[in-house]
Amino acid sequence: MNEDLVYLDNSACTRMDDRVLDAMKPYFFDTFAVATSEFAYTMGVEAKESLEKAREDIASALGCNSEELIFTSGGTESSNLAIKGIAEAKKNDGQHIIVSEIEDFPVLNSAKALEKKGFEVTYLDVDEDGFIDIKQLKDIIGENTILVSIQHANQEIGTLQDISRIGKICQDENVVFHSDASHTFTRVPLSVEDIPVDMVTISGHTIHGPRGIGGLFMREGTPLEKQMDGGFQENNLRAGVENIPGAVGFAKAVDLVSQDENERLEKMRDRLIDGLMDEVPHVTLNGPHEKRTPQNANLTFHYVEGESMTLHLDMQGFAVSTGSACFSRSLEASHVITGIGGDHERAHGSVRFTFGRYNEMDDVIATIEAVSETVAKLREISPLGEED
Amino acid sequence: MNEDLVYLDNSACTRMDDRVLDAMKPYFFDTFAVATSEFAYTMGVEAKESLEKAREDIASALGCNSEELIFTSGGTESSNLAIKGIAEAKKNDGQHIIVSEIEDFPVLNSAKALEKKGFEVTYLDVDEDGFIDIKQLKDIIGENTILVSIQHANQEIGTLQDISRIGKICQDENVVFHSDASHTFTRVPLSVEDIPVDMVTISGHTIHGPRGIGGLFMREGTPLEKQMDGGFQENNLRAGVENIPGAVGFAKAVDLVSQDENERLEKMRDRLIDGLMDEVPHVTLNGPHEKRTPQNANLTFHYVEGESMTLHLDMQGFAVSTGSACFSRSLEASHVITGIGGDHERAHGSVRFTFGRYNEMDDVIATIEAVSETVAKLREISPLGEED
The missing domain is CATH 3.90.1150.10 (Aspartate Aminotransferase, domain 1)
Structure with a gap:
């Protein structure tokens, strides 16, 4: 990077913090086993413990239990998993989904993909500052509604939705509420202890962490159909060899904000x-x-x-x-x-x-x-x- | 890692090569923009060029064009995308899929997930050394068959299937042929110029590359339904901020074998x-x-x-x-x-x-x-x- 460059596109991608790489290095070179080898040898136990330590640290920043947080390959995958996973798990309860019209593409295009498969999607209007109309949301939630996905903040204009009120409404109506917090996690207070949100998308590369790692908070008891099939990793909700250096780097990035x-x-x-x-x-x-x-x-x-x-x-x-x-x-x-x-x-x-x-x-x-x-x-x- | 440890679980995960990290570093700290920012500023152009250079290098090792290779978060995602993406794209042509009974879990459990959705799956027997019966495969391919997925090598016992002959049969029968080459890519000769295979799963962490990065070769013209929705990255076949350090590290790992x-x-x-x-x-x-x-x-x-x-x-x-x-x-x-x-x-x-x-x-x-x-x-x- 040109030392004189003034980089003001930190919402797309950030420069990684040197301390994040320092935290990741031992997992490239020393403790590089897969976490599922914990039953076979000591390095596997250490790998598993490091993964779980990273999970606990990030969960604690979100205010959830570590069992409620799974790692994914990034915010895009987290939102795909949330939207499609809920839709498939709850399709017998209803097939109506509500999103805002200014959601980021992973949410918006996951909803559109479901629309093609027969789900009904309402795209909520926003006002001139980007806020949804809470009353309109309340009116639109119906018997058939299974999921509301409203972002915590907008990716382009930074608008912070009132996810507490949105969550309360969804809770009252018994509808799953997902929020994409890729642009707020650690930057804007967000504790799932206080806010009745069922699923939250978080991401590492927006806060000087590594690319290729993200997370999904799922409140205990939230039904979810696995999207990435394979092994039993991540509580049997997301298969694939665990990206432990990524998870550890993500936890470090969270800690540094x-x-x-x-x-x-x-x-x-x-x-x-x-x-x-x-x-x-x-x-x-x-x-x-x-x-x-x-x-x-x-x-x-x-x-x-x-x-x-x-x-x-x-x-x-x-x-x-x-x-x-x-x-x-x-x-x-x-x-x-x-x-x-x-x-x-x-x-x-x-x-x-x-x-x-x-x-x-x-x-x-x-x-x-x-x-x-x-x-x-x-x-x-x-x-x-x-x-x- | 204990210096005295004799690590013999390299098929699960390998120690990353120091030279891989050296190759990745500039993309953590200097050229960290997303590739889609190529239309906005110079660092984006550099990022995009680095991503495409990594793609070309890996494509060349596989014998394909770079347009035929997309990056994913790993072998698990590649196989999920191949199996489910083909099944969805071709479901009107037929709903029968053939895999071997000893496939690795990403292929096996993707097939099982499709079975639950109404697809018919045949799990081919293998002989005492793990080889499928080519004649049996030929007999089982029917009018309704859309996809055959047979691994290049087995994850546990190393058996190398004769994917040339399998590919020839699939080609003759006009059925898409996918092969999981996670355990052979760069270790066993595999050129898609010579072998009539339509899709190949490859992975970085099995050859001392980074975790969280994989690839999928798709022969030009192979139909595929996108599984990860969001932006237009990867030829509009796989959304998500590009893991450029991962791609560059993967390319370096390929080069080092x-x-x-x-x-x-x-x-x-x-x-x-x-x-x-x-x-x-x-x-x-x-x-x-x-x-x-x-x-x-x-x-x-x-x-x-x-x-x-x-x-x-x-x-x-x-x-x-x-x-x-x-x-x-x-x-x-x-x-x-x-x-x-x-x-x-x-x-x-x-x-x-x-x-x-x-x-x-x-x-x-x-x-x-x-x-x-x-x-x-x-x-x-x-x-x-x-x-x-």
Whole structure:
């Protein structure tokens, strides 16, 4: 990595922390047995214990028992397992599923895959800040509803849903509630002791942990049909040789996140939002001012293309992302920005800045300056620009 | 790891090669972006290029185009995707699937999961060395058959099936042929240019590569229903943030295996088998003398329990595995040993020794001695022992 690069795409992937690798190393080179060999030899016992220690540490950060947490290959797999596993396990009780229209793709496309198989899916509208209408949710839950999946926070605009209230409603209606917390776990308080949520997706690479590892919290007694068949690993809910270095690295990454760090991210986020809204005309904040993840800022710079922005910023050493069409490869503008009522122009001009451990306030100041100049330049030459 | 430990369970998991970690490091700390950010900034382009370079290197070792190889979280996921993905894609053409009765659990239990959903599965018998009957396969393929999945080599007894002939039959009958090559990839020649196989499962951690990464070869034009929904990664066949460090480490692990190494493993294998059969009475070799993987030896020491063997050997610093009941956690004796006609006693007394890069011929000599002594001691005290 170029030392001068200001990397502001920490929600897509983060730089791994050196201490995470240090924690993983013994499991590459010293204790490399599979955990299921615990019945055969000492190294297997040590491997199994390390896996269970990692599980306990992460479970404790979530407020659950370690028996309620299984490891997967990442947030995508966790959400697939949750949505499809519940649907298959409960299909005789009903075939109606509710998700929000701005869920991340693993939830959204798992729901769509189930729709093709005959399930009925309701995609809840969100308001201009990305919040679902709790009353609408309550009205839509019916006899046939088996699952509600509403994310803890949005991947693009950082909106924090009120999962306590959502969970309470699902509990009252006896419907399983899953929440994708890939973008909040350790960053925003989330204890399943306090919040009546049945399943939670968590992920390691968003918090400077390793890639290829994630987790799924499943409250005791939640029915689930296994999706990955093979051996009896992970309480017979997810087959495959255990990724012990990954699990240990994930636990270390969880341990390294602190309240201080989250407050630092929040300060950078607010400074960036305030700075850009002050200095650049025709800017819209996507997502709410309050109730957003500490690490996320997302703004639309009207009359410019997000893709031009990312490319020009890249040339100046800033890595950011956009909700524009080509970027997402789906050939559609961000479903999140259009979901909150934005038109395609607003989606195309949106830029997401996400903060992590390796960003400094100086980066933020530099980013404000670079973005202001870039927007001004692009508007000068843009056919969309009203300044033309 | 205890420096003195003789680790002979390399088929379950191998010690990672230090050079694999060296290859992975830049993707933890320097080029850590997701590959889909290639449209936004330079680091994304570099990430994407590294992923594609890893894919090309592994594809070239398999003899396929890089477009025909997708990355997964491991061999288990690859086999699940192959079996279920084909079954869903071709269910209107037929619902009959053929596997061998000694397949590894990802294939076997994926087939069983499909059986529950209404597919018909034939579990082919194997002979006393673990070979399927090619004529029987030919007879059983019918109008309704959509998929044949026969492993390249067996996970417990190392038997190498004649996948060229099997592939030819499937090709003639116009049936998709999948083969689990987790235990042969790079160890036994396998080029999909020469062998008419449509899908191949490969894995990284069996050849001193990282855990949490595997691959699936899919011949161009093979229909497949995506199993992991989410983003458009991996040619829109497998969603999830790309595990680039894992892919790069996998490619490095592939590169590090040499013909010389495989011949070295073969020599250790043969020395162990010959030594034990010479020095220990009442021993049966499980699997064939010829046509077995270079790294696998599996023997039944009659009148002793495999579990007692593993524990006593562990105390002396030897890590091996057994096909005995408790070890497998399935509460059943090895389906492989019973599959080749062995009774439960033969399964319970079976011990698997698998060799890897970090074993030396001296280890083999020491193992022969330790096993001989242990078997003699156990038979002295064993209620099963005829010497009693």
